[in-house]
Amino acid sequence: MFKNQGTMDVSVLPQVLQWKQGGAGVEDLEPEVRSPVDEVFDQFLKGNTIFKNRDVLRHDYVPEKLPHRxxxxxxxxxxxxxxxxxxxxxxxxxxxxxxxxxxxxxxxxxxxxxxxxxxxxxxxxxxxxxxxxxxxxxxxxxxxxxxxxxxxxxxxxxxxxxxxxxxxxxxxxxxxxxxxxxxxxxxxxxxxxxxxxxxxxxxxxxxxxxxxxxxxxxxxxxxxxxxxxxxxxxxxxxxxxKPYNASQLRDILWDRAREAFVDGAVSEAVIGLCAALSAQEHGDARRALDLLRVAGEIAEREGARKVEVEHVRKAVKCIEYDRIVEAIRSLPLHAKLILLAVYEKTKKVSSVITGEIYAAYSAICSRMGLTPLTQRRISSIINELDMMGLLNAQLVNMGRYGRTKKIRLAVQRSIVREILTQEGLT
DNA sequence: CTTCCACAGGAACCAGCGGACC
DNA sequence: GGTCCGCTGGTTCCTGTGGAAG
CATH class of the missing domain: 3.40.50.300 (P-loop containing nucleotide triphosphate hydrolases)
Incomplete structure (x- = not known):
């Protein structure tokens, strides 16, 4: 799936170039009219006023010093x-x-x-x-x-x-x-x-x-x-x-930030927020570093001279969005169809049970001329989607009415719709 | 107290594939 | 070129189960 995405990007590029070349009088205007791409590149080159060395914030980087360890x-x-x-x-x-x-x-x-x-x-x-x-x-x-x-x-x-x-x-x-x-x-x-x-x-x-x-x-x-x-x-x-607490995370972030950013590009407030948000999530230093790095990248893209609290808030959303997009795109076809079935079935009610999902999924399959997989397999796929955090499946007993799973979407409906539409499935 | 629903989920197995070995 | 190997992604068959209904 990621490969598809890669080829898509490449295939788009020549079209853009052709369009540029084909445009009337482009050659005459060239010195005055700068393409948006140039602007991006120039901004990147001259606007690198935030990062000194962003690799320091990647989690595969092993620093010289590991605070609190x-x-x-x-x-x-x-x-x-x-x-x-x-x-x-x-x-x-x-x-x-x-x-x-x-x-x-x-x-x-x-x-x-x-x-x-x-x-x-x-x-x-x-x-x-x-x-x-x-x-x-x-x-x-x-x-x-x-x-x-x-x-x-x-x-x-x-x-x-x-x-x-x-x-x-x-x-x-x-x-x-x-x-x-x-x-x-x-x-x-x-x-x-x-x-x-x-x-x-x-x-x-x-x-x-x-x-x-x-x-x-x-x-x-x-x-x-x-x-x-x-x-x-x-x-x-x-x-x-043991998990890091917020103040330990702050030390770690400061340590890396001093190497990653130019002086004065990050403030105590920014570091504090990254640390606090990650401390809420079982003191995950990896997440804290990601947050700081993405916040820095957003700030850089916006042409800001320093990272603000607002950039961290945007980074939280951005990371979550990217995670979901990547997760859904890389799904095999039938897993996507199940996600689609859940999406359609939960339009009016908050959760549906396995049997209903399977029926909806089978209907989608026949609409598309595909042979549906067995319910046993679907059950496994639902579990996989649950593990990935795309669905929320909870085992429930309804007494006389059997034992099944109540299934909800675990991510924003709008994102699911957006991506499945892009994939041509809705 | 018993029954019985609507599945969950384990186990065994299978087909097709890419690849190594002799 | 036949045989063997592991992996992936399925199928088939099966047993287990919590609790509302009777």
Whole structure:
């Protein structure tokens, strides 16, 4: 779906250019009449009075200093330190909600550790894998192999074969291999804990090399899905990251803002608002940084010399809008049709039940000459849409009248209509 | 107290695909 | 070129269930 969008943009561009070229007397007027595009570019070039370095506000940026996480850094570093002497270190499990600095701390410590190891010549190899990005057990194994310099094909091999190659790369080589699995809960929910089980019990086979696992999860209840044997060996050490409060968020934002913005471009009020809004949402630093960055971009686009509170308010709306647009556009066709069914069914009433949605969806399908999917599948898709925050599905019991889900749109109707119309579905 | 609705959601399975291996 | 592999996105079949109605 994103690909479609990309080609659309490109296809529009030549038309605009042709129109410009085809316009009467454009060449004569060229020196005086400036195209809107030029204006945008010029403003961008000369008007960069707000940002010094906007990349600092991206969440994949690992800063030199992580305020209010000194304690956690020290703890993790002391757990991993034995690796520098070639000794096995404890497996670690890190919990905490999104934007509490888990990934940043872990990557920070890992970076420092590998740098130190290189400096003193210790055989430490580290591998960071985001399980959500990797997606499957196979690709995680493939990434592990790659970290050891073993090439494996993109697909086609049996998992057992990849695991075998991975072991072979480690056996007898005296490595301390630190594997960091970010969002490990996603892996376990989708594919079970078989891979984790394999990894935790690999050590005795390796004759020399040692594996150390760092699992990171933002789902606190995730432990329940784990086999007790996996759990006990994986969580030899546990760390819990507490959410930031508003004043801590303010410190973090100031730290980054000083690098990201020119002097005087942001005020205490702006930072305070970003911090307060994000603190309301379980102290998510990632969201706070996004908010500040988008507010800055809006201010820049408006040609303002500094970021105002108003820009932050606009940023809140802008981020939400973008999230919804992106979510809906990237949906497969039948998921969009279900969204459409919910949209149409909730015109008069606030919520509808699964059966009604399915009937409406089937009607839409036959109108469009498509074969509808089964109700079982629709039930799953509704759950997916619920997880994405596009729908709100609540399990209800209506006694004699059965057990079903009450479904509402979880986002603004106008946005849903707008996007579905653009997609040619309404 | 029993019945029974209208599904939820788990489990097993399938087809088609891209790709590696021999 | 046949065989095997994993992944995606489905289907079919099935059991489970809270509480209003009778």
């Amino acid at each position: 000194e304690e956690e850094i020290r703890t993790l570093a002391s757990i991993l330190a034995p690796a520098l002497k070639g000794q096995k270190c404890s497996n670690v499990f890190i919990y905490g909600k999104t934007g509490t600095g888990k990934t940043a701390v872990a990557r920070y410590v890992l970076d420092k550790l590998t740098a130190k190891a290189r400096q003193i010549g210790a055989p430490v190899v580290a591998c960071y894998i985001n399980c959500r990005m990797a997606g499957t057990e196979y690709r995680i194994l493939a990434s592990l192999c790659e970290a050891l310099g073993v090439k494996v094909p993109f697909t086609g091999l049996a998992k057992a074969e990849v695991l075998e190659r991975f072991k072979k790369a480690l056996i007898g080589r005296e490595f301390v291999f630190i594997i960091m699995l970010d969002e490990v809960d996603v892996l376990v929910k989708a594919h079970g804990d078989a891979l984790l089980y394999e990894l935790t019990r690999l050590n005795p086979e390796l004759k020399g090399s040692k594996i150390c696992l760092i699992g990171i999860s933002n789902d606190l209840t995730f432990k329940e899905h784990l086999d007790p044997r996996v759990l006990s060996s994986l969580s030899e050490e546990e760390m819990v990251f």
